Amino acid sequence: MMQSSPPLGLSPRLRSTPFTRKVEESGVSSYTVYNHMLLPTVFESLEADYTHLKNAVQIWDVSCERQIEVTGPDADWLVQMLTPRDLSNIRIGKCYYVPMVDENGGMLNDPVLLKLDEDRYWFSIADSDLIYWIKGLAYGLKLDVKVKEPDVSPLAIQGPKSGDLMAKIVGDEINDLPFFNFKRFSFNSLDLLIARSGYSKQTGFEIYVEDFKLGETIWDTLFEAGANFDVRAGCPNLIERIEAGLLSYGNDMTNEHTPHQSGLSKFCDTKKAIKCVGRDALLDEISTGPWRQIRFLEISGKPLSPCRNSWEIRNNNVFVGKVTSAVWSPDFQTNAAIGMIHKDHWEPGTRLKVETSDGPRDLVIRQGPLVE
Amino acid sequence: MMQSSPPLGLSPRLRSTPFTRKVEESGVSSYTVYNHMLLPTVFESLEADYTHLKNAVQIWDVSCERQIEVTGPDADWLVQMLTPRDLSNIRIGKCYYVPMVDENGGMLNDPVLLKLDEDRYWFSIADSDLIYWIKGLAYGLKLDVKVKEPDVSPLAIQGPKSGDLMAKIVGDEINDLPFFNFKRFSFNSLDLLIARSGYSKQTGFEIYVEDFKLGETIWDTLFEAGANFDVRAGCPNLIERIEAGLLSYGNDMTNEHTPHQSGLSKFCDTKKAIKCVGRDALLDEISTGPWRQIRFLEISGKPLSPCRNSWEIRNNNVFVGKVTSAVWSPDFQTNAAIGMIHKDHWEPGTRLKVETSDGPRDLVIRQGPLVE
Numbered sequence: 001m002m003q004s005s006p007p008l009g010l011s012p013r014l015r016s017t018p019f020t021r022k023v024e025e026s027g028v029s030s031y032t033v034y035n036h037m038l039l040p041t042v043f044e045s046l047e048a049d050y051t052h053l054k055n056a057v058q059i060w061d062v063s064c065e066r067q068i069e070v071t072g073p074d075a076d077w078l079v080q081m082l083t084p085r086d087l088s089n090i091r092i093g094k095c096y097y098v099p100m101v102d103e104n105g106g107m108l109n110d111p112v113l114l115k116l117d118e119d120r121y122w123f124s125i126a127d128s129d130l131i132y133w134i135k136g137l138a139y140g141l142k143l144d145v146k147v148k149e150p151d152v153s154p155l156a157i158q159g160p161k162s163g164d165l166m167a168k169i170v171g172d173e174i175n176d177l178p179f180f181n182f183k184r185f186s187f188n189s190l191d192l193l194i195a196r197s198g199y200s201k202q203t204g205f206e207i208y209v210e211d212f213k214l215g216e217t218i219w220d221t222l223f224e225a226g227a228n229f230d231v232r233a234g235c236p237n238l239i240e241r242i243e244a245g246l247l248s249y250g251n252d253m254t255n256e257h258t259p260h261q262s263g264l265s266k267f268c269d270t271k272k273a274i275k276c277v278g279r280d281a282l283l284d285e286i287s288t289g290p291w292r293q294i295r296f297l298e299i300s301g302k303p304l305s306p307c308r309n310s311w312e313i314r315n316n317n318v319f320v321g322k323v324t325s326a327v328w329s330p331d332f333q334t335n336a337a338i339g340m341i342h343k344d345h346w347e348p349g350t351r352l353k354v355e356t357s358d359g360p361r362d363l364v365i366r367q368g369p370l371v372e
Numbered sequence: 373m374m375q376s377s378p379p380l381g382l383s384p385r386l387r388s389t390p391f392t393r394k395v396e397e398s399g400v401s402s403y404t405v406y407n408h409m410l411l412p413t414v415f416e417s418l419e420a421d422y423t424h425l426k427n428a429v430q431i432w433d434v435s436c437e438r439q440i441e442v443t444g445p446d447a448d449w450l451v452q453m454l455t456p457r458d459l460s461n462i463r464i465g466k467c468y469y470v471p472m473v474d475e476n477g478g479m480l481n482d483p484v485l486l487k488l489d490e491d492r493y494w495f496s497i498a499d500s501d502l503i504y505w506i507k508g509l510a511y512g513l514k515l516d517v518k519v520k521e522p523d524v525s526p527l528a529i530q531g532p533k534s535g536d537l538m539a540k541i542v543g544d545e546i547n548d549l550p551f552f553n554f555k556r557f558s559f560n561s562l563d564l565l566i567a568r569s570g571y572s573k574q575t576g577f578e579i580y581v582e583d584f585k586l587g588e589t590i591w592d593t594l595f596e597a598g599a600n601f602d603v604r605a606g607c608p609n610l611i612e613r614i615e616a617g618l619l620s621y622g623n624d625m626t627n628e629h630t631p632h633q634s635g636l637s638k639f640c641d642t643k644k645a646i647k648c649v650g651r652d653a654l655l656d657e658i659s660t661g662p663w664r665q666i667r668f669l670e671i672s673g674k675p676l677s678p679c680r681n682s683w684e685i686r687n688n689n690v691f692v693g694k695v696t697s698a699v700w701s702p703d704f705q706t707n708a709a710i711g712m713i714h715k716d717h718w719e720p721g722t723r724l725k726v727e728t729s730d731g732p733r734d735l736v737i738r739q740g741p742l743v744e
Contacts, residue, residue, distance in 0.1 A: 007377035007402040009413035010680035012696055013499060014404065014620030030379040032386065033405035035501070036622065102403055103511055106502065127385060127408070130482065136505045139475055139649060140512015250385030250408065277511060292488035308382035328432035 005030050014038055017063035018215020019205055026233035034064035034127045040235035047330055050239040050240055053202055056333075057161035058234025059222050062199070062206070063153035067110075068123040068131045068136050072145035074221040075119045077275065078138055082277045083113075084259060086269035090115050090269075095195055098123075099259035100130060101278035105285060106255040107262060109224065110247070112197065114182060114208075124154065128250035137155070137277070144316040151212055158204035161333050168225040170194065174205070182208075187221070190214070199236045201244035221227055239245040239327050242336045245296050245369025251339050252294060252324045260285055261340065262295040292321065293340050296369045299335035299354060303328030313339060313354045313363060322344045323354055332370050341365065377402050386410055389435035390587020398605035402598065406499045412607035419702055421731035422611040425574055426703075429533040430606025431594050432635050433499060434571070434578070435525035440483075440495040440503045444517035447491045447607045448511055449647065455485075456631060456648045458641035462487050467552040467567055470495075471631035471639055472502060475648035477657060478627040480505055481618070482570065492744050494580075496526065498621035508651070523584055528622060529594065530576035533601040538577050540597040542566065546577070555582075559593070562586070571614035573610045573743055611699050614708045617668050618740025624650060624666060625698045632657055633712065635666040664714050671707035671726060672734040675700035685726045687712060692717045695726055695735070704742050713737065 008014075008031055015037040017023075022041055030042040040061060043049050053057065070079055080087050084105075089331045090096055096113040102125075109130040111123040123130065126350040135147045157166060164173045170185035174194065177183055182195035198204035207216055225233055247253060248362035253262040259283070260268070304326055313321040329336045345352060347368040353360055379404055380386075385741035387409040389395075395412055402414040411575040412433060414419050422458045424430065442451055453457050455470040456477075462468055468485040472495075481502040495502065495679070507519045529538060535551040539544045546566065549555055554567035570576035574603040581587055595603055619625060625634040632640070642654045676698055693713035717724060725732055 005381050008380035008401065009377050009402045009404045011404065011620075012621055012682045016681050026377065030381045090624065103508060129504055132501055133504035133508045134682065135474060136510075137512045140509045157655075183598045220613015248383075248385065253385055306382065307384065309388050310384045365436065371638035372482065 001234050008033070013123050014249070017061055018209060018212045019061040019063065019155065022216060022219045023061050023233060028233070035066045035125065035129075037064040037066070039064045040233075041238070043233055043235065044272075046327075048239060050228075051235055052230070052232055052236050053159050053200065053234055053240055055160065056230040056232070057151075057157060057159035057165050057226055058212050058232055059219065059226075060156035060158060060198075061233075062156050062236070064127075065124045065150040065154045066206070067147050067150055068125060068134060069150045070121045070134065070145055071119055072120060072143075074138075074145045075121055078134065078143050079113070079121050079271050080273060080275040081137060081277050082276060083177065083229070084132065084268040084270040084273045084282050086114075088272070093183060095180055095182060095197055097267055099262070099264050100133075101259065101282065102133070102255065104282070105278040105281035105283065107249070107253055107256040108255055110249045110253075110255050113264050114195070115205070120149075121124060122152070128249070128255075130155055130274050139351060142348050151210065153209045153212065153215060154220075155207045155209055155218060156204060157196045157207070158198045158200045158234065159202045162204040165226045165231060167352050168179065169221060179256050199246060200240055201246070202240070207353075221272045226241040231241050238325075239329055239336075242325050242327050242338060243329050243332065243370045244370070245338070247294065247338065248325060251308035252340070258285055258290065258307060258338070260290040261293050290343070292340050293346055294343045295339055297323065297337040298366060299323070299326060299337050299356065300365070301335070304335050304361075305357045307337075307357070311354050313341065313352050315345055320352060325357075326356070329370060334370075335361075336370050337363070380405070388527075389486065390431050390581060390584045391435065391527065392590060393431040394591045395605060395740045400577060400605070407497065407501075409436040409438070411436045412605075415607065418610060418699075421606055422609050422702070424604055425531050425572065425606055425609050425612055426599055427532065428602040428604070429529060429531035429537050429598055430604055431591065431598075432528035432607050433571075433605075434528050434531060434608070436499075437496045437526045439522055439524040439580070440497060440506060441520050442495070442506065442517055444515075445490055445491060446515035448492055449486070450506065450515050450517050451493050452647040453509060453649050454506065454655055456642040456643040456645045456650060457639040460644070461486075463557060464489060465553055467554060467569055469637050469639055471634070472505075473631065473648065473654065474505070474627065475649050475653065477630040477650040477653035478631055479621070479625055479631060480627055482621045482625075482636070486567070489563070490510070494522075494524070500621070500627075524582065525581045525583065525587060525592060527579045527581055527594075528570045528576060528599070529579070530570045530572045530606065531574045533598075534574070534576040534613075535604060537594065537598045537601050538566070541593060544598050561604045563589075571618060571620070572612055574612070581631060609709075610697075611701055614697050614699050614710060615701050615742045616679050616702065617710070617743070619666065619710065620697060629712070630657055630662065632662040633665050635677050647725045661715070664712050665710055667713045667718050668736060668738045669709040669711050670697065670736050671695070671698060671709050673707070676707050676733075677729045679729070683726050683728050685713065685724050687717055687724050692724060695728075697737055698728070701742060707733075708742050709735070
């Protein structure tokens with residue numbers, strides 16, 4: 001099998017973003033496709049991008065985090081149907097990580113939910129056409145809601161200097177915004193919805209750019225303001241996210257896994273979430289406990305080749321799980337990994353074998369990710 | 373903007389297929405991502421692949437045409453809800469091209485429907501997570517159906533020698549199978565579901581491989597049997613499909629377009645399809661006629677660079693449509709294209725301007741595609 005990155009044939013079906021031209025001028029060197037849209041994966045190199053992210057500030061085109069807007073009198077009802085997280089007391093201005101499940105408790109997505117107003121929500125989604133599930137339910141149940149994908153493209157500002165950069169643009173009050181909160185800030189004549197959030201552990205912000213045509217102006221503004229902070233174009237970094245234990249929907253869990261199997265029980269209030277369509281299935285699983293679960297792992301030996309397909313984990317030659325993400329961590333000098341492990345083998349310290357694309361290796365179950 | 377094909381970062385989220393190893397051994401040189409899965413786009417070169425496809429026989433990994441299986445007592449009811457095509461008299465063993473629409477008449481997909489049995493259907497889908505729409509409707513309406521993605525990966529055999537190749541494997545009776553019909557054929561101890569279909573105009577077949585683990589065996593069998601026919605690995609070819617006027621969902625039409633706008637009225641029986649959820653919206657459109665529609669086009673001048681984003685079409689500097697697919701046709705020595713055109717400008721012979729990535733060009737509306 002190819003280990004390197006084959007060429008990606010471009011076509012309008014793989015949507016460009018408001019920032020694509022800027023991203024390419026900034027030297028993107030590799031893309032993936034996410035929600036039918038281009039998502040950069042590497043600029044200089046995975047390692048150089050990682051070191052820079054941990055020391056400075058990067059601007060990320062995460063337009064592929066598409067928004068699904070749900071509005072109308074039945075919006076509260078519908079939104080609670082979608083998740084086992086209890087949403088009865090959520091507040092305008094806060095962000096909520098919400099596992100989305102079908103009637104079997106299988107995860108359909110793991111978006112961040114923004115309550116914009118009474119009866120108005122955005123789901124900032126991972127890689128699946130979740131809108132069709134929501135529209136199908138709404139139609140079938142004759143709910144009084146509108147469900148659409150608005151013209152919104154998130155742009156992330158990530159890294160330890162992200163607060164300094166943002167303060168230069170919208171003022172120091174940005175740094176009073178607590179983690180996973182959002183608020184509108186003025187910038188020139190614009191009114192920007194900004195959240196303190198992002199797919200890294202380096203602190204950061206996400207601007208929800210509400211007009212495709214504004215993309216390049218906002219991009220340029222951030223680069224001008226960030227010149228003294230060594231601002232660069234970046235993207236979600238595989239090394240940083242695995243070190244930090246950030247899960248990737250579609251890689252680490254899919255619609256074959258429940259939130260409990262995905263280690264997301266703390267985001268579930270299944271008994272209270274009585275409207276959730278997957279509630280019965282999830283209550284069944286809670287009563288017995290999940291039979292497999294995501295664990296953070298270390299794999300022995302030299303830096304591993306990329307994990308392009310999941311790798312089988314075995315104990316005495318019996319299949320007990322799989323590695324779903326893996327990468328060499330320069331800072332920790334180990335192969336950090338994430339995997340789904342059978343309950344008989346998931347205790348921290350358990351030693352197992354994994355069949356990597358570089359051959360068999362030893363693997364150990366960790367208590368948590370390298371960076372907590 | 374980049375015109376060439378940037379590298380694609382691989383990860384388990386971009387699913388491999390039963391044939392990926394064989395495809396890579398056969399020299400795939402470019403991929404796209406389709407239904408979260410790898411789809412080859414080029415082997416030798418677009419032009420060399422095209423010439424070979426028109427003269428010999430190719431094996432295509434089209435596993436990304438995922439199947440959605442709908443079974444159960446309410447399957448007939450549900451399936452008719454999804455499309456304005458009248459399905460009341462469809463027969464087991466036939467394939468049906470069915471535009472799928474939401475409550476606004478917007479196209480969610482354009483699959484091929486196979487009726488496998490009473491109360492058992494497969495949708496062989498284009499690029500969208502259509503399963504979530506179907507599952508959402510079924511849950512909301514409390515229908516007695518099961519909806520799932522079975523372990524089925526289509527493998528296409530396309531080209532003028534495809535009949536000869538297939539006859540060597542399953543016998544001459546394969547050539548009695550009419551176009552858009554399917555049937556089970558024996559091969560060694562296997563029972564293969566084979567349709568006379570495929571995304572080219574060169575004649576061909578699709579084997580619906582019903583077990584991931586059988587993929588490589590079937591691939592090897594086809595290559596052994598095809599040695600005398602110059603069989604090669606191939607893939608849907610951009611030149612051949614535009615010449616033939618085969619539409620690409622996500623490129624030529626999206627959920628913003630109705631079947632009528634997409635030129636698919638002949639697959640709609642909207643008055644008879646009383647269960648179709650988009651019926652009212654489509655009847656409205658029928659009464660006035662669509663305000664825009666897909667047309668086949670020719671663009672003047674030298675061979676064009678790839679169309680990675682749609683190109684604006686103008687008449688006296690007023691926007692009147694866009695080109696959504698375009699490619700140089702070596703056989704016809706012209707730039708063949710497909711686009712969505714405003715009704716005031718869609719008459720065959722109309723001359724317009726298009727802003728391509730190589731600058732402005734003249735464009736003419738054709739009566740139909742280059743190959744009918």
